[in-house]
Amino acid sequence: MKRVLSLLAAAIICSAAFSQNDLKVPAPSPATTIKQDFGLSSVEISYSRPGVKGRKIFGDLVPFDKVWRTGANGATVITFGDEVTIGDKKVPAGKYGLLTIPGQSEWTIILTKSTEVTSPSAYKQADDVVRIKAKPMPLPFPVESLMIVFDDVKPTAMQAVILWENTAVAFPITTAIDGKVSAQIDQLMKTDKPPYFAAAMYYLENGKDLDKA
Structure with missing residues (x-):
């Protein structure tokens, strides 16, 4: 009988331990x-x-x-x-x-x-x-939770900005797309549905070949 009670007690303790492992609480740093x-x-x-x-x-x-x-x-x-x-x-x-x-x-x-x-x-x-x-860069306001954002976003350039406490730090990210877009335009212009308007807007907005636009 004592052995049965001991095994039952051990099972209850183990069950409680597993239940505690399932406890979900908010992360201090989400x-x-x-x-x-x-x-x-x-x-x-x-x-x-x-x-x-x-x-x-x-x-x-x-x-x-x-x-x-x-x-x-x-x-x-x-x-x-x-x-x-x-x-x-x-x-x-x-x-x-x-x-x-x-x-x-x-x-x-x-x-x-x-x-x-x-x-x-x-x-x-x-x-x-x-x-x-x-x-x-010093901030004119405090930032309680660490924040990383993208700012000054343009088609081929933007800033990644780290902000926390009273400090901000930014670094630039750029990308080259003209060659890829021009290749797409050249290829699609040969199809039965050429993207005239989209291609013209791209050329105009990016100061490209205006004769083509």
């Missing part, structure tokens, strides 16, 4: 993904959004001159659907880790081949695809 149509494709950034919560962020919680995953929980990942240029570096379509090195007067923006860098010790400079400098 994950998000932003996606921007850009050029002929899109750019996407997945990251987690820690809050200030009354703390000093840059130079304290996030040390100066140290690699930062630019988020919380896991790695921040940027995905390009087509080739882009950042700084003077061409970046093929694909997924990359987005890292930063915050500084008082200058930040370093890094794109790394690894999408698993969650701490400075996991970072390898040899995996860098892009490494450029950017100037931090």
Whole structure:
């Protein structure tokens, strides 16, 4: 009888443990993904959004001159659907880790081949695809939760902007589409339904061959 009771008690304890494992609560730093149509494709950034919560962020919680995953929980990942240029570096379509090195007067923006860098010790400079400098800008208002946005979006150029606490840092992303669009136009003009209007608008809006427009 004692053995049966012991087994029953163990089963109840195990059941309670499994029930606790199923508990779902809000994440302190919730994950998000932003996606921007850009050029002929899109750019996407997945990251987690820690809050200030009354703390000093840059130079304290996030040390100066140290690699930062630019988020919380896991790695921040940027995905390009087509080739882009950042700084003077061409970046093929694909997924990359987005890292930063915050500084008082200058930040370093890094794109790394690894999408698993969650701490400075996991970072390898040899995996860098892009490494450029950017100037931090003071914000006239506080930003409680880390935010990454796309701004000044044009057909072939835009800014990715990191905002948190009282600081904003931006880096440029550009893409080349003219060759691809022109090739499409040339090909479609040979069909039974040529895109005259769309082609003319593209040429006019982008200062291209006006005779063709």
